[in-house]
Amino acid sequence: MKVEEIVREGYDLHFHIGPDVLPRKYIVEELITKEEGKIKGIVLKSHSFPTIQLIKSVKKLKQLKLFGSVTLNWFVGGLNPDAVYASAVMSKHPLFVWLPTLHAENFLIKSESEYEIPPDWSKDSKFVSRRKTEVNGIKIINQKQQLTKRTEKLLEVVKKMDCILCTGHVSYKEAQKVVERAVELEIPVIITHPISKHINMPVEIQKTLAEDGVYIEHCFITYHDGSYRIEDFVKQIKAVGAKSCILSSDAGQLGNPSSSESLIKFIKLLQKHGVTKNEIKKMLIKNPKEILRID
Numbered sequence: 001m002k003v004e005e006i007v008r009e010g011y012d013l014h015f016h017i018g019p020d021v022l023p024r025k026y027i028v029e030e031l032i033t034k035e036e037g038k039i040k041g042i043v044l045k046s047h048s049f050p051t052i053q054l055i056k057s058v059k060k061l062k063q064l065k066l067f068g069s070v071t072l073n074w075f076v077g078g079l080n081p082d083a084v085y086a087s088a089v090m091s092k093h094p095l096f097v098w099l100p101t102l103h104a105e106n107f108l109i110k111s112e113s114e115y116e117i118p119p120d121w122s123k124d125s126k127f128v129s130r131r132k133t134e135v136n137g138i139k140i141i142n143q144k145q146q147l148t149k150r151t152e153k154l155l156e157v158v159k160k161m162d163c164i165l166c167t168g169h170v171s172y173k174e175a176q177k178v179v180e181r182a183v184e185l186e187i188p189v190i191i192t193h194p195i196s197k198h199i200n201m202p203v204e205i206q207k208t209l210a211e212d213g214v215y216i217e218h219c220f221i222t223y224h225d226g227s228y229r230i231e232d233f234v235k236q237i238k239a240v241g242a243k244s245c246i247l248s249s250d251a252g253q254l255g256n257p258s259s260s261e262s263l264i265k266f267i268k269l270l271q272k273h274g275v276t277k278n279e280i281k282k283m284l285i286k287n288p289k290e291i292l293r294i295d
Helices: 003-008 028-035 052-056 081-090 105-110 149-160 172-184 203-211 220-224 230-240 259-272 277-292
Strands: 011-016 041-045 065-067 069-071 096-098 164-166 189-191 215-219 245-248
Touching: 003 259, 003 277, 011 215, 011 245, 011 259, 011 277, 028 041, 028 259, 041 069, 041 096, 052 081, 069 081, 081 149, 149 172, 172 189, 172 203, 189 203, 203 215, 203 230, 215 220, 215 230, 215 277, 220 259, 230 259, 245 259, 245 277, 259 277
Parallel strands: 011 041, 041 065, 069 096, 096 164, 164 189, 189 215, 215 245
Antiparallel strands: none
């Protein structure tokens, strides 16, 4: 089975779509034209807006499946249970709910840029971003290191609406705390790119969370931007086990490869450094289908 054939049966659970505050490579119609027949399904993400309405606007899909999400930045009111409810009601598939990304306190503190959105993310000289000082970082735990009441309410709605929780750009300590509660509530959880300079979740913590049924995400763009070596991903995949990992692109930015192209490049690199074909199929096909509840 060639790499392209594996990707054709695979699912990318993290792809940025336009229109968005940040310039993006594709709007939905362009993405469909590009990826039809090259990948089985893609979860559409925006830092700024719910994506389910973009999917509902598509008149007809042939083979490509699209899945909606909402990211809980201030653009949708932060930790807003109503934003989750509205998108989940509209979605015929499980909705992906990302905890804050751009507006997570952890991200704003650790970002080396003085801006809310680092200008180098846009690849567009005309892009204008606010300064970080204009944005209040969103917290999910309080001074007693307990989940805030707002976070607790959010998790109740995520559970009630049968959504999938992704940890976004909160710190790994915050992620641990919210995952513990989500596991108690039997909410499916994905740890968003723990290999990231803003998160850097220790592999021992990843292993512990994986034992509770949580999935660990590894993204091509985190390698592609030069922040980490491919060996770093292989080491963590082997330590945690492919049965608890997924491979995503995290692509969609101007100048970066498409979803299927990103995954093909990622897989070839991983295989070159010792990740087996069966492990790849688990992370790109089997595990995503379980998360998405696809037979």
